């Protein structure tokens with residue numbers, strides 16, 4: 001142990017000196033390496049590079065990216081979407097060249113063998129398969145440690161960045177332990193109350209869900225502020241934030257989809273950049289989870305416009321993370337999904353054809369148009385403003401009829417729990433989306449999740465550990481292993 005510690009200290013000291021010349025050293029390193037910078041290509045000079053750039057064999061920093069609901073057909077559809085229609089060769093997406101393997105997503109649930117985001121998240125955050133709805137507790141409802149908690153124990157900085165609520169299942173599995181994902185107030189309370197070495201578990205929290213941090217849940221936001229966190233609620237406040245700790249909530253519940261969002265809202269990549277700026281100040285490294293959560297939210301109601309919008313936002317954030325890892329050699333980037341959603345099919349009916357051009361013409365998502373009509377806006381006006389392709393007049397009559405039926409339902413009791421309202425809203429949204437699903441030839445099989453294996457993309461030191469067809473628990477096992485071997489932050493560990 002002593003030898004390892006001594007080596008560790010030597011490496012840190014040398015890398016701090018090297019950091020002052022990082023710009024120059026980095027350029028020469030990049031220019032003499034035309035091949036992939038994957039760990040396999042690091043060769044004999046790995047030791048020297050470890051001194052210059054930190055440990056390049058074992059990551060000090062991990063950026064774990066989750067694309068909620070992004071099954072393999074989403075990746076293929078997005079490749080079509082990114083290319084001009086009629087192209088003979090489809091250019092790759094930012095993901096394609098980093099494909100390493102696939103994840104098996106099934107949960108350990110007594111009733112269901114297709115996972116939800118809570119069981120899926122618990123698997124890749126903790127290494128334990130559990131029942132649907134569980135937030136980092138095992139099948140006996142006992143808490144199980146997450147890789148973010150391990151990072152914090154070792155003095156690393158930590159972050160959660162997400163497009164939906166911060167108390168949603170995927171971020172929650174990293175910093176909370178509770179028997180049900182629905183207990184969002186309790187989850188937010190745990191974010192504040194639970195400490196590791198006297199510190200809050202998560203240094204950077206950016207996403208939606210302000211309602212769980214405000215006055216209805218004990219003014220947690222003010223308490224975080226008292227403890228040194230910046231509180232921000234729009235893009236310019238986020239850009240001006242100076243503290244290394246921040247709580248940013250940009251909407252009461254889920255953030256709007258990228259295609260529908262006001263300019264004052266940060267995009268996923270903006271939040272990721274802010275997180276990287278803050279977290280990278282810690283010499284011991286960091287763990288950051290970035291989630292493209294709204295891919296799933298758009299896929300549940302079969303909204304192809306929303307799905308492609310969010311895939312685009314996630315791709316930009318992934319590309320940005322790769323750029324970061326290219327200049328920070330001790331950083332591993334992994335991107336995977338917890339499951340697939342909706343049973344997205346590239347073509348439907350009898351035609352051998354999928355037409356993403358139609359989706360490009362859309363001005364708003366189906367979710368957005370539905371919300372506008374639910375809020376009382378004139379259906380015809382909403383459709384005219386949101387659609388960029390022809391909307392048949394017969395179909396417009398169906399939208400108007402569905403809106404009329406919805407508005408007839410009693411106002412009292414309106415809400416997510418009211419089944420009639422939910423059913424009628426679904427009917428309305430389906431009517432709004434039918435023309436774009438038809439014109440683009442997009443098929444769907446369910447409003448829920450599917451059990452297909454999902455793709456895993458990785459780059460940087462340790463990326464080869466994600467090769468092949470793996471259990472979803474292996475991601476956590478790999479990251480625990482990396483942190484155990486991390487010489488910059490484990491001196492105090494046993």
Ligand SMILES: [Zn+2]
Nearest residue numbers: 069117296341
């Ligand atoms: Zn879902």
